[in-house]
Amino acid sequence: MGKILLSAEGLSSGYRGTKILNNISLGFGSGQVTVIVGPNGCGKSTLLKTLIRFVPLSSGCIVADGKDAAQMTSSELARIVAYLPQKKNIPDLTVMTMVLHGRFAHLSYPRRYRKEDISIAQDALKTVELSELADKNMSELSGGTQQRVFLAMALAQSSPVILMDEPTSFMDVSYQMKFMELSRRLADGGKAVVMVLHDLSAALKYADNIIVMSGGRIAAGGSPEEIFQSKALDKVFGITMKRTLIESEFLYYC
């Protein structure tokens, strides 16, 4: 694993007095794709929201690029950590405007875009293969395409860490595969890529590290092979995970 870009120590948090996350410690390193899995309601989304300080900590600390996140402004943290939420409001903005908003944390008041920002936004759109839709309105796009626009917006943040909550929802199967390959390329380019996924097969196939959550805690963590061998997924989900070797690659199923 490369340099740890985002870490948490003894992190607990929740909503309105209800504790959801309990004493979580983890770290995300440069060049790694980390997938977080767990049953519904186990705190996966809350973990990501806590890491961007949307959900306040009740204890513990978050360190982003070597600095205490609690001491950072929202913009400073957003320059290190980008976040793609699960549930989104879809504003009636053009695709390019949306992606340019990804540059928000890099702009000082009164937030005028520089040539560099426009160029980065165009590159982000190109990365998700949506350059030709730059002038379209979000409301004209399918759910999967809207999701790719949000991904481009997160990429335009140019942050070394990217957190994504169920990023493949609404995407068709062919783009889901492209997305996982894109995640790999982003990690190979030095980013720490973190995503919540429900698809255990994809998690085991594409991740460098898997974090298994249960009841607001980390139940297990490690490489896909370690997680498969430990049967942590079987215990947490109440399933029997199996695999078969096809053309020298494992295919996971349950």
Add this chain to the structure above:
Amino acid sequence: MENSGRKKFLLVFSITAAGCVIAAVLSLCLGAASISFGEIFTDGTVSSRIFFLVRVPRTAACLLAGAGLAVSGALIQGVLANSLASPGIIGVNAGAGLGVTICFALGAISGWAAAFSAFAGALFAVLTVAIAARKTSASRSAVILGGVAVNSFLTAISEAITTLVPDVASLSADFKTGGFSGVSYTRIIPAGIMILIALAVSLSLSNELDLLSMGEDTAQGLGLSVKKMRSLFLVLAAVLAGASVSFAGLLGFVGLIIPNMAKRIVGSESRRVLPICAVGGGAFVTLCDCAARTVFAPYEIPTGIVMSAVGAPFFIYLLFRRKGGHSRG
């Protein structure tokens, strides 16, 4: 990039601004007395006094109230992510009205006292609705219904005060429907200063408003200080609506119609919507006021009645359009 969108915005803004200028000129020219251009600048004449002491402040009041209420509506819709929210519907105007009523009942009738008490009442109402919506994660329709309840509650208190304090009743006769028949410089200058400052701040924060409208966690992830900005926008909305209500009374529907029309025409990008709202709101209220003064001449009806006559059907249209599932709001 986005040249077509920018061209469309410039075209729409130019047309709206031209409409605003025409409405202002009409408002300055219309009235019971016929005033020639030469008489306006002849010192001491009745015509000159009518022009500078009645028509100019009335026109300025229409433009300021229209701009203030329309931009307030756009801000509230952005923060609540709800295109059916407006200061008239969710009780912000009623809160401002209660503030002014209490102010009158206490005998404080200066422009600054009215403007600040209206702002305080508006802020109380908007915070009540916004905090309740946030704490309970209420649905969009529940937020509107909650706002209607806040509206009724605050209006009931105003009515009670008006009934119990007879002096207030005479002051608040035009206030309930909204109108500009009694505006004066002493009333509009303090409120106008507040509106112009709040408009300038709101226009400079259009990117932040766009981010908020994407959802609070998305906005936080993009680097927006969500709590601070949400509070700031609610304060700005309360300043704009409160200051407008302090001299214009309870004008309904401007804050609903104008932002929705602007979004339909130029899209939801706030840096385009807010200027169109400011200019379009001013033009709309001024034209309604011209109609209120001339349709039944020599009788004058409160401007709020004309605006409600136009606004109510539009609101019904919006509701049915949403029911059809075509709007994302």
